[in-house]
Amino acid sequence: MAFKDILVELAAGRGGDATRAFALGLGASTQAHVTGVAPIGDMDAGYLLAEAGAVMLSRSLAESTERANALRSSFEADAAAAGVRAESLNLKLSAQHGDRVAAQLARHFDMTIVSQPQDDKAPDEPSILEAALFGSGRPVLIVPYIHRDPPRLDRAVLAWDGSREATLALAGALPLLVRAAKVEIVTINRDRHVDFPGFNIARHLARHGVNAELKRVTTELDVGNALLSHAVDTRADLLVMGGYAHSRFRELVFGGATRTVLESMTLPVVMAH
Structure with a gap:
């Protein structure tokens, strides 16, 4: 693929x-x-x-x-x-x-x-x-407008909350994830597992040959800033996440985490909705 x-x-x-x-x-x-x-x-x-x-x-x-x-x-x-x-x-x-x-x-x-x-x-x-x-x-x-390096996809972070948007982002980015040496599946401030009992998204990715591990992050930061901070800390080359929006007065506006990432991103980001 x-x-x-x-x-x-x-x-x-x-x-x-x-x-x-x-x-x-x-x-x-x-x-x-x-x-x-x-x-x-x-x-x-x-x-x-x-x-x-x-x-x-x-x-x-x-x-x-x-x-x-x-x-x-x-x-x-x-x-x-x-x-x-x-x-x-x-x-x-x-x-x-x-x-x-x-x-x-x-x-x-x-x-x-x-x-x-x-x-x-x-x-x-x-x-x-x-x-x-x-x-x-x-x-x-x-x-990001500050990006200058050639595409490097050795380390990727997948923001996972089990949602439809996150699933579409994962599927859309899969050709890039299979090229990564390491993928972290990150959940933010979740006490309970977000996957179906007995199944997890790491196992699914492993069957595609993706070297992925689960990482639960507990933080006082909002989701968008927490993801960006974690990506920097882990020296990630790519962030994959769902793209969220709200409809107000018939106008589409970015959701909180999506807006934060778009405003402050320092690495390439794959989104899907």
């Missing part, structure tokens, strides 16, 4: 550089095909009601398209230099249908690799993180 078809978000800035390099490094090591997608923001059609608005829309779209084309050229050049099979495309994401379009695209790949959310993104430069995570049904790997 291995990833053979990877989608990577192409973004500007230091986060985009780290994400592109990680995706191409993973593509090289797994001999996967890597497709780069450059999201293009599309202003709301309401701007077209005024002539000035139409000019603003046209100018913004032209600038966004020019930026996307530059990102694609850089990505394809890097892929060729790395000997990775690759292609790229622009993806226009409107305010009304952007999430649906990005999610539909992500469903056609084994995994989507995206950048950690950043405050320095251009206002019209959308992200496909939420769409891929909550709408694709596929795993998402988030690369």
